[in-house]
Amino acid sequence: MYHTLLTELENGTLIITINRPDKMNALNRDVIAELGAVLNDVYHKDEIKSAIITGAGEKAFVAGADITEFLALGKEGGSALARKGCELVFDKIENCPKPVIAAVNGFSLGGGCELAMACHFRIASVNAKFGQPEVNLGLIPGYGGTQRMTQLIGKGKAMELMMTADMTGADEAKSLGLVNYVVPAEELLQKAKDILQKIHLKAPLAIESIIACVNDAARCNPHGFDNETERFGACFATEDMKEGTAAFLEKRKAMFKGK
Numbered sequence: 001m002y003h004t005l006l007t008e009l010e011n012g013t014l015i016i017t018i019n020r021p022d023k024m025n026a027l028n029r030d031v032i033a034e035l036g037a038v039l040n041d042v043y044h045k046d047e048i049k050s051a052i053i054t055g056a057g058e059k060a061f062v063a064g065a066d067i068t069e070f071l072a073l074g075k076e077g078g079s080a081l082a083r084k085g086c087e088l089v090f091d092k093i094e095n096c097p098k099p100v101i102a103a104v105n106g107f108s109l110g111g112g113c114e115l116a117m118a119c120h121f122r123i124a125s126v127n128a129k130f131g132q133p134e135v136n137l138g139l140i141p142g143y144g145g146t147q148r149m150t151q152l153i154g155k156g157k158a159m160e161l162m163m164t165a166d167m168t169g170a171d172e173a174k175s176l177g178l179v180n181y182v183v184p185a186e187e188l189l190q191k192a193k194d195i196l197q198k199i200h201l202k203a204p205l206a207i208e209s210i211i212a213c214v215n216d217a218a219r220c221n222p223h224g225f226d227n228e229t230e231r232f233g234a235c236f237a238t239e240d241m242k243e244g245t246a247a248f249l250e251k252r253k254a255m256f257k258g259k
């Protein structure tokens, strides 16, 4: 169905594999358009409860935006490329009401690092490498990297990584807070699936609100506290809250419906 992606739905998790391994899974227009389309499915299809984004092959998650498409661009074209990518993919992932996690299986550079950072959290294989090397091309990150990297690892280290274009390995990425776990390559997808299975057992509307409120905090949204208060209240009007509290008092497992 897609030319640049492989998709597989397993136990409610849609595994989205960017499939241009001979080009290090670089994000060309087709990949961006197809990611945009598949994300619409994640948003709207009830059978999809969560998603994992990963890269095909053993070398790369995504080695950036497709540099061959940059040559023809001027000022307007550059801005449009960034804006469209953010709208179709990067912001859509960040704001997705269902959990989306990155399983980073190799080079995660430029737009690839930005793609991983747009996900709700990241798991890396031991061979993963992260970096924002745009400055080598006379560019800056354009898919939210200056913002999200600063949110995730703080100003000083974000400045250094973006200004030097240095790559950071999986263990350092973990110590920086860029990734949550580092696992052997062959365990990467399973680790991501296991975490999502745990999340699938929780109340979906509460998960949606956690994503929205934590995103507010990361963006220093001054309305974040108010949003939390409002969403906390809204939880009380859900069937799932009644079920969750009743199940606790009856000493049984809650069965949530997302209502």
Ligand code: COA
Pocket (backbone or CB within 6 Å): 022, 023, 024, 026, 063, 064, 065, 066, 067, 068, 107, 109, 110, 111, 133, 134, 137
């Ligand atoms: N855009 C377009 N093509 C890319 C690409 C990108 N971001 N990254 C890799 N490729 C292509 C290479 O041009 C090469 O194509 P070819 O076989 O037709 O020549 C192929 O993928 C394999 O890459 P190669 O550089 O030969 O592999 P490597 O193992 O020597 O190096 C990297 C791997 C990731 C270190 C290197 O490819 C690289 O630095 N890529 C660019 C990273 C970057 O600057 N990203 C930010 C873009 S804004």
